Amino acid sequence: MASETRALPDDWGRTGYTAFLEAEGLPVVRGLAVDDLAAVEVAPWPRLEAQGAYIQLTGTEDTDNAYILELPPAGSTAPERHLFEEVVFVVAGRGSCEVWNQAGARQTFEWQRGSLFAVPLNTFHRLHNGSGRHPARLLAVTTAPLMISLLRNLAFVFDCPFDFTDRFAGQPDYFGADGPVYVRPQSTQRIWETNFVADVYRLALPEWHERGAGGRHMKFELANNTLVAHSSEFPVGTYKKAHRHGPGAHVIILHGQGHTLMWTDEHEAFEEIPWKPGTMLVPPGMWWHQHFNTGPTPARYLAIRWGSTRWKLTRYLDHQGIDRSAKAGGNQIEYADQDPRVHQLFVERCRANGVEVRMDAFVAPTAR
Numbered sequence: 001m002a003s004e005t006r007a008l009p010d011d012w013g014r015t016g017y018t019a020f021l022e023a024e025g026l027p028v029v030r031g032l033a034v035d036d037l038a039a040v041e042v043a044p045w046p047r048l049e050a051q052g053a054y055i056q057l058t059g060t061e062d063t064d065n066a067y068i069l070e071l072p073p074a075g076s077t078a079p080e081r082h083l084f085e086e087v088v089f090v091v092a093g094r095g096s097c098e099v100w101n102q103a104g105a106r107q108t109f110e111w112q113r114g115s116l117f118a119v120p121l122n123t124f125h126r127l128h129n130g131s132g133r134h135p136a137r138l139l140a141v142t143t144a145p146l147m148i149s150l151l152r153n154l155a156f157v158f159d160c161p162f163d164f165t166d167r168f169a170g171q172p173d174y175f176g177a178d179g180p181v182y183v184r185p186q187s188t189q190r191i192w193e194t195n196f197v198a199d200v201y202r203l204a205l206p207e208w209h210e211r212g213a214g215g216r217h218m219k220f221e222l223a224n225n226t227l228v229a230h231s232s233e234f235p236v237g238t239y240k241k242a243h244r245h246g247p248g249a250h251v252i253i254l255h256g257q258g259h260t261l262m263w264t265d266e267h268e269a270f271e272e273i274p275w276k277p278g279t280m281l282v283p284p285g286m287w288w289h290q291h292f293n294t295g296p297t298p299a300r301y302l303a304i305r306w307g308s309t310r311w312k313l314t315r316y317l318d319h320q321g322i323d324r325s326a327k328a329g330g331n332q333i334e335y336a337d338q339d340p341r342v343h344q345l346f347v348e349r350c351r352a353n354g355v356e357v358r359m360d361a362f363v364a365p366t367a368r
């Protein structure tokens with residue numbers, strides 16, 4: 001016989017990650033996008049002895065997250081380690097990072113504005129601002145929401161005495177940016193296995209034909225992670241094909257000016273996100289999205305996201321079929337199949353900016 005019934009406690013029905021965010025006590029930025037990463041307001045972050053803010057965008061569906069960390073001039077973070085993956089992009093400033101494991105294997109490397117690196121899983125790490133005059137600002141994307149919600153024990157997540165030597169064993173060239181570049185069969189996509197990229201703003205990107213309009217691209221497999229990154233660039237007066245995939249792809253605009261459209265099959269209306277360098281957006285899972293360069297320079301972005309080529313996770317989070325037409329069972333819309341309003345809006349925006357449209361080779365005249 002069951003005992004008496006009770007009212008559900010008020011604190012049921014939330015994730016472990018939500019409880020963690022509340023306990024951290026930092027500002028939390030929400031929505032579909034952040035207009036400018038450099039302008040996100042930060043607050044004191046006692047745990048790291050720095051300043052910070054969390055970014056919990058709708059399109060992550062709480063599978064991954066982001067935060068801003070700001071180091072004061074000549075400041076350093078308190079050492080920490082954690083059982084979630086972390087990929088870091090430097091928004092402003094320069095400095096160094098120490099990484100070490102419990103066995104004492106240690107590496108130190110330097111970073112600057114535009115650097116991209118991964119902190120290997122559960123390694124201790126500490127960031128130092130190399131300037132005594134200016135703050136340094138870093139953006140981190142992490143798998144904390146999934147890990148914390150599954151484990152729900154912060155002492156374990158932040159103080160687990162285990163060295164993942166399959167990820168980091170103190171190799172002297174670990175952050176040397178000299179790993180192999182792979183290419184898929186029947187594809188021109190390049191995949192670079194590296195743990196450090198010195199400057200994503202200026203990295204030479206090879207061409208990737210399948211994704212349309214003369215685009216360039218490099219994918220980064222970092223620190224033996226499931227969380228990876230890529231950078232794409234597309235020329236003046238062009239836009240990429242629409243595509244869709246699972247949640248959690250943090251797209252950070254590096255160069256250029258334009259907009260991104262997002263929509264679902266069920267909704268006629270488009271969400272339009274205008275962007276410029278410093279904007280970050282996350283398309284929700286399986287929403288169609290399409291990036292448009294309407295400014296006078298090539299547009300380049302960095303995406304930190306699920307979808308490792310090396311380590312598959314689950315079909316919803318892996319980026320499958322994003323270079324294959326939806327008509328052939330893929331997750332891409334060919335130019336010939338797109339809604340005519342998409343191209344019309346692009347032409348209007350280019351005209352307003354005095355930019356010549358260069359899509360003639362890609363979009364049939366009937367679509368214009």
Ligand SMILES: [Fe+2]
Pocket residue numbers: 243244245249283289
């Ligand atoms: Fe995407």
